[in-house]
Amino acid sequence: MVENRSTGRTNASRTNLSRTNARRKNKKKNTGSIFTIILLIAISIIGVVAIVFLSKDLLSGDGVLSKESTKAFTANIEVMDVKIPKGFDVTAQEFINNVDNVSGISCEFVNKPDTNKTGTTTVDILVSSTDGSSKKFTAKLEVYEDTEAPVISGVVDRHFNIGDNITYLKGVTAIDNIDGEVEIKVDNSRIITDDKGNVIEGNYPVIYSATDRAGNKTEDIQAIFYFEANGVNDEMIDEAIDNALAGIIKDDMTIEQKAFAIYNYTYDNIAYTGTSTKGDYRLEAYNGLTTFQGDCYTYYAVAKAMLLKIGADVIDVERAEGIRNDHHYWLLVNLGSGYYHFDSTRRKYYFNGFMATDAQIEDYSANVVNGYYYIDKSRYPATPAEEFTFTEYN
Numbered sequence: 515m516v517e518n519r520s521t522g523r524t525n526a527s528r529t530n531l532s533r534t535n536a537r538r539k540n541k542k543k544n545t546g547s548i549f550t551i552i553l554l555i556a557i558s559i560i561g562v563v564a565i566v567f568l569s570k571d572l573l574s575g576d577g578v579l580s581k582e583s584t585k586a587f588t589a590n591i592e593v594m595d596v597k598i599p600k601g602f603d604v605t606a607q608e609f610i611n612n613v614d615n616v617s618g619i620s621c622e623f624v625n626k627p628d629t630n631k632t633g634t635t636t637v638d639i640l641v642s643s644t645d646g647s648s649k650k651f652t653a654k655l656e657v658y659e660d661t662e663a664p665v666i667s668g669v670v671d672r673h674f675n676i677g678d679n680i681t682y683l684k685g686v687t688a689i690d691n692i693d694g695e696v697e698i699k700v701d702n703s704r705i706i707t708d709d710k711g712n713v714i715e716g717n718y719p720v721i722y723s724a725t726d727r728a729g730n731k732t733e734d735i736q737a738i739f740y741f742e743a744n745g746v747n748d749e750m751i752d753e754a755i756d757n758a759l760a761g762i763i764k765d766d767m768t769i770e771q772k773a774f775a776i777y778n779y780t781y782d783n784i785a786y787t788g789t790s791t792k793g794d795y796r797l798e799a800y801n802g803l804t805t806f807q808g809d810c811y812t813y814y815a816v817a818k819a820m821l822l823k824i825g826a827d828v829i830d831v832e833r834a835e836g837i838r839n840d841h842h843y844w845l846l847v848n849l850g851s852g853y854y855h856f857d858s859t860r861r862k863y864y865f866n867g868f869m870a871t872d873a874q875i876e877d878y879s880a881n882v883v884n885g886y887y888y889i890d891k892s893r894y895p896a897t898p899a900e901e902f903t904f905t906e907y908n
Contacts, residue, residue, distance in 0.1 A: 582640070587649035589616050591641055595653050599660035599692050599728055600632050606639045609653045618644035632657050660728035664690040666698065669722050671738045671794060673747045676715060680739070688724035688732070699723050705739065713741045740794065751796050754803040755819050769824060769849050770904035773856075776820045777868045780813050780858040795819065813859040814843040821847060821856075829853065831894060837885030852898040855887070869902035 592611040598604050606621035607613050613621065624638035634656045642648040668685040682700045690696050701721040706714045717740050723733035762775040783806055790808040791798050799819035802812040814830075821828055827848040833841060844857035847869065855875050857867030863882050875887035 581648075582650050583642075583646060583648045585645070585647040587641070587643065587647040588645075589619055589641070589643050589647075591616065591619070591649075591651060593639070593651045593653045595656070596637075597656040597658065598629060600657050601630055601728065602692075604629055604655065609637065609639050609651070609655075610641065624650060627655050629655075629657050632659055660692055660726070661730060662691045662726075663730035663732040664688045664693070664696050664724040664726050666722055666724055666732050666735045669735050669737045671740065671796060672720075673740045673742070673745065673751060673797060674713075675745050675747050676713060676741055676743045678747055680713075682720065686722065688722075690724075690726040690730075692728070693726045696724050696726055699725075702739075705741075715741055715743055717741070738794070740797070746797060746800050748796075751800045751819075754800050755823055758803050758816075759820055759823055763824070764907065767907050768904070769826065771907040772824045773821060773826060773847065773849055774868060774904070774906065776817055776824070777856065777858045779820075780816045781860060784808060784813055784816065784860075786860045790815075810841075810857075810859040811843045813857070814845060817856060817858055818845055821845070827853075828856075829894065831855070831889060833886075834888050834890045837888045842886065846894060846897075851902070853895050854897050854902050871897045871899065871901055873899070874901075 590612075593609055594611040596604060596608050604627065606623050610616075610621055613619070620642050622640050622642075624640055627635055627637050634654055637653050637655045639651045639653065640648055641651060666686065666688045668687055670685070672681075672684075674680060680702075682702065683698060686698060688696045688698045699722070701723070702718075705718040705720070706716065708714055717738050720737050720739050721733070722735040722737070723731060725731040758779065759776075762779050763772050767775070780802075784802050785807045786809060787807045788809050790811040791801060792811050795811075795815040795818055798808065798812055798815035802808050802816040808815075818828055818830075829846040831844050831846055833843075842859075844855060844859065844867065846853040847856040848854075849869070854869035854871065855867065856869060857865070859867065861883075865878050865882070872891075879885055879887045
């Protein structure tokens with residue numbers, strides 16, 4: 515009886531031990547599985563991150579591709595520094611001075627520079643050859659603030675007959691120091707039209723503006739557009755000026771000789787009547803060139819229109835108030851040696867008004883006709899002290 519009890523207890527103990535061992539094995543198995551899963555997840559994350567960064571380098575040209583080769587680089591490359599305005603894009607090729615003269619090479623930045631910050635930085639450029647060699651070059655990049663606005667030129671008062679085609683941009687340009695030629699915007703909103711879209715007779719301001727890439731803007735450049743029924747348009751005015759010049763100008767003349775011919779033409783051909791249409795020199799130039807009469811404003815207008823055609827620089831001059839109560843108009847003209855007074859007006863007491871000095875007009879005002887050439891000197895450039903000389907056309 516005793517042995518049977520003992521055997522029964524032994525069998526029970528063995529059964530419990532087997533169950534305990536099984537539980538231990540399962541626990542180890544589960545722990546190993548969890549660790550394996552965690553390890554696989556970690557490896558996956560590291561792999562994804564590595565792929566992302568590797569792809570970034572491959573796409574951007576930084577890092578992996580931007581390394582010198584061990585093979586000797588033999589291409590003759592000339593590197594230069596570059597200066598650009600803030601916010602402008604720059605390419606690696608711009609730093610290679612002779613890139614167009616070297617075949618089989620390509621350029622890329624090791625690290626693309628930030629052109630949105632002003633200042634001077636060092637830039638590394640990797641130059642690669644088709645033979646498998648590559649070499650890193652270093653240059654300087656200066657990024658500066660562009661503060662200069664475009665310059666608009668060619669804006670002049672225009673004349674149209676009612677029904678003419680309106681050409682706003684004829685002869686008008688906007689040139690920027692960085693961008694070159696830039697777009698011009700025209701504000702013609704002040705021109706009044708009828709319900710059919712036809713311009714109503716009158717004079718209207720037209721405003722021009724231009725903006726460069728850096729945001730610098732030139733604005734409020736104004737011209738007056740004249741619209742008349744059966745009036746004088748620009749083509750008629752230009753034709754009258756060109757016809758007059760064709761009769762007095764020779765191709766082999768110097769600009770001084772051409773200006774002297776214009777002076778003599780206006781002095782000899784326009785009769786002084788004491789009346790003119792003031793306020794628009796081109797229209798009065800047309801009147802003077804077709805009726806051959808007028809007053810000082812007519813002489814001034816004809817001379818100005820013709821002088822501008824030959825490329826002279828001119829400044830309008832008007833007698834100042836204080837000594838005389840009447841008006842007088844003439845020009846300051848620069849033919850390359852400074853501004854001189856140009857006045858071809860016929861008058862009672864003769865004066866040689868071709869390229870006169872300040873001293874000469876002051877002498878006339880003081881000793882011949884009191885205050886005739888009285889001006890506000892602060893408004894005009896002084897003439898050279900030397901009298902103007904040139905060789906007359908033979």
